[in-house]
Amino acid sequence: xxxxxxxxxLVAGSIYxxxxxxxxxxxRASGIMNLAQGDLMCLGGFLGYxxxxxxxxxxxxxxxxxxFCCFIVxxxxxxxxxxxxxxxxxxxxxxxxxxxxxxxxxxxxxxxxWGAAPLSMPSFLSLKTVKFMGVIYQTEAILxxxxxxxxxxxxxxxxKKTSFGIAMRAAAMDPVAARSCGINVxxxxxxxxxxxxxxxxxxxxxxxxxYGVTTTLGTYMSxxxxxxxxxxGYGDMYGAxxxxxxxxxxxxxxxxxxxxxxxxxxxxxxxxFILFVKPRGLLNAESVKD
Amino acid sequence: xxxxxxxxxxxxKYLAYxxxxxxxxxxxFLKNYQYGIMLLCFAEIYIIATTGLDVVxxxxxxITFATSAFFxxxxxxxxxxxxxxxxxxxxxxxMASLIGCxxxxxxxxxxxxxxxxxLSLSTISFGxxxxxxxxxxxxxxxxxxxxxxxxxxxxxxxxxxxxxxxxYFGLICVILFVGLKxxxxxxxxxxxxxxxxxxxxxxxxxxINVRKYKVYAFGVYGxxxxxxxxxYGHLVGFISPETVAETQSVLFxxxxxxxxxxxxWGPLIGATSILLLNDALSHFEQxxxxxxxxxxxxxxxxxxxxxxxxxxxxxxxxxxxxxKVNNAEN
Numbered sequence: 001x002x003x004x005x006x007x008x009x010l011v012a013g014s015i016y017x018x019x020x021x022x023x024x025x026x027x028r029a030s031g032i033m034n035l036a037q038g039d040l041m042c043l044g045g046f047l048g049y050x051x052x053x054x055x056x057x058x059x060x061x062x063x064x065x066x067x068f069c070c071f072i073v074x075x076x077x078x079x080x081x082x083x084x085x086x087x088x089x090x091x092x093x094x095x096x097x098x099x100x101x102x103x104x105x106x107x108x109x110x111x112x113x114w115g116a117a118p119l120s121m122p123s124f125l126s127l128k129t130v131k132f133m134g135v136i137y138q139t140e141a142i143l144x145x146x147x148x149x150x151x152x153x154x155x156x157x158x159x160k161k162t163s164f165g166i167a168m169r170a171a172a173m174d175p176v177a178a179r180s181c182g183i184n185v186x187x188x189x190x191x192x193x194x195x196x197x198x199x200x201x202x203x204x205x206x207x208x209x210x211y212g213v214t215t216t217l218g219t220y221m222s223x224x225x226x227x228x229x230x231x232x233g234y235g236d237m238y239g240a241x242x243x244x245x246x247x248x249x250x251x252x253x254x255x256x257x258x259x260x261x262x263x264x265x266x267x268x269x270x271x272x273f274i275l276f277v278k279p280r281g282l283l284n285a286e287s288v289k290d
Numbered sequence: 291x292x293x294x295x296x297x298x299x300x301x302x303k304y305l306a307y308x309x310x311x312x313x314x315x316x317x318x319f320l321k322n323y324q325y326g327i328m329l330l331c332f333a334e335i336y337i338i339a340t341t342g343l344d345v346v347x348x349x350x351x352x353i354t355f356a357t358s359a360f361f362x363x364x365x366x367x368x369x370x371x372x373x374x375x376x377x378x379x380x381x382x383x384x385m386a387s388l389i390g391c392x393x394x395x396x397x398x399x400x401x402x403x404x405x406x407x408x409l410s411l412s413t414i415s416f417g418x419x420x421x422x423x424x425x426x427x428x429x430x431x432x433x434x435x436x437x438x439x440x441x442x443x444x445x446x447x448x449x450x451x452x453x454x455x456x457x458y459f460g461l462i463c464v465i466l467f468v469g470l471k472x473x474x475x476x477x478x479x480x481x482x483x484x485x486x487x488x489x490x491x492x493x494x495x496x497x498i499n500v501r502k503y504k505v506y507a508f509g510v511y512g513x514x515x516x517x518x519x520x521x522y523g524h525l526v527g528f529i530s531p532e533t534v535a536e537t538q539s540v541l542f543x544x545x546x547x548x549x550x551x552x553x554x555w556g557p558l559i560g561a562t563s564i565l566l567l568n569d570a571l572s573h574f575e576q577x578x579x580x581x582x583x584x585x586x587x588x589x590x591x592x593x594x595x596x597x598x599x600x601x602x603x604x605x606x607x608x609x610x611x612x613x614k615v616n617n618a619e620n
Contacts, residue, residue, distance in 0.1 A: 033407060084591065085587075085591060088591060093547075094590055094594050096410075097590060101582075101586035104580070105584065108577065108578075108579035108583060109580065112577070219537070223414060226411060226414070227411060227415065230407060262422075262426065264418065264422050265419060265422035265423065265426070268415045268419045268422065269415075271415045272419065275408055276401070
């Protein structure tokens with residue numbers, strides 16, 4: 001029972017963590033909360049469905065295409081929507097409202113293009129189920145954890161070791177100083193957005209076989225991802241992942257040991273508790289705007 | 291008293307308010323268009339809720355995604371008190387509003403030290419907690435996901451129909467609640483709110499007890515939102531968890547921002563416009579959300595400070611130009 005709950009927590013946690021990672025990266029880079037992150041994840045799911053189920057591309061190609069498309073979407077989003085509004089507006093709440101508008105637009109486009117009914121994505125692996133420590137799981141679930149892990153390692157490596165990653169972090173920390181070092185802050189911010197949306201798209205396509213592809217998943221995941229990011233420490237990369245794990249564990253274990261109807265309630269009460277007691281999050285993140 | 295003398299000094303502005311006298315006659319114009327009167331009732335309800343939101347967000351700078359939660363708390367509390375304790379609606383409505391107010395104030399105590407992202411998350415989480423409590427209530431007293439039928443108010447058995455009666459009742463409520471808010475924001479308390487919004491540290495330095503005033507702001511907000519919720523429930527006759535959904539909270543924020551934050555007319559203009567907009571867009575079906583999103587972005591790009599802000603900007607520009615002309619002539 002415990003392992004089953006743990007694996008469920010890890011699966012959900014890895015998805016929440018990936019979305020939360022996007023949130024934190026964008027917050028660090030632009031200082032705003034992108035409430036459209038969950039919907040971008042769903043977009044990844046829809047694109048994956050199109051490429052894989054509809055057009056019949058082999059899975060890895062579909063995956064690469066989806067990630068690439070989501071990357072472009074993030075790029076365009078920053079360039080056309082966020083930056084102009086940023087330069088125009090004084091309050092950040094207005095920009096957040098803009099991200100809400102973006103999420104509405106993405107949701108409605110999804111409904112227009114793919115219809116409102118939930119789509120199912122078939123399994124892309126020949127191995128349907130896997131037995132691990134005596135319990136049978138869907139292979140995709142285990143794969144999810146693996147992919148999330150690799151992605152996080154990738155992001156870590158990119159951010160810490162490559163010069164562009166370091167430039168991105170510098171620009172996020174202090175745009176003026178970064179500019180004086182010759183870093184093109186506009187470009188790095190745009191890339192941050194593009195990477196965040198690409199990660200969200202990856203999460204979406206991984207989640208496809210598990211949860212199905214629907215538009216309503218977007219808002220749900222948005223809140224969960226946001227909660228994870230804040231719990232772990234908003235703006236902190238590792239905090240996002242940790243937060244995802246913590247939130248998912250809270251949900252999973254309270255569902256298993258207490259009551260599955262109350263699991264959401266317990267999880268959100270715990271989020272409130274953490275916010276009240278340790279608002280900086282578990283990893284003590286510094287707020288960008290305070 | 292000061293407010294009254296202030297008003298009489300600005301004699302000319304009185305004329306601008308005269309068209310408002312036509313409002314009580316709306317039901318006569320819309321006699322055969324029941325739906326229109328219903329829309330006006332909704333406008334009244336949303337105006338009250340948005341006014342409360344304006345106090346906590348527009349004046350005090352505390353962004354909150356919990357408006358629909360308090361809305362629901364008001365609606366559900368009033369009906370539950372009425373049904374389970376056999377209290378007449380005239381008692382349950384104020385009680386429910388007070389419940390909303392108290393819950394908001396209790397919530398505000400720990401929340402008052404949170405800023406920005408954390409504040410937003412705490413209000414979102416609060417909204418989720420309320421949603422969960424409503425959909426999984428002990429013994430299903432709230433009807434869980436199915437929602438609950440609510441007693442409809444009838445004021446007078448004879449006379450005009452129920453909805454028209456409701457319109458006048460709502461109108462009185464709007465005048466009362468908005469009037470109270472206007473008095474509040476012109477007082478010391480209101481100035482403290484604005485100070486907190488501008489710069490918390492400076493406000494504290496001036497001796498303002500920030501936590502106390504934030505709690506007050508949330509209290510007013512909870513009161514107004516819950517009251518609006520009770521009005522909604524007793525008008526429509528049915529409430530369900532959808533009314534408490536987070537998306538509704540965003541709608542309230544849009545109403546407040548569209549009208550113009552921290553202004554007298556902002557909430558009224560915002561609530562009415564967005565309500566009418568929603569209604570107009572509902573004909574588009576699938577494209578409704580798309581149109582909504584696009585309009586929202588357009589609004590943010592072109593009039594980020596709301597309709598009231600736009601009016602202020604244009605009138606100040608007109609005043610500047612006329613002054614220039616006057617100076618040039620002299």
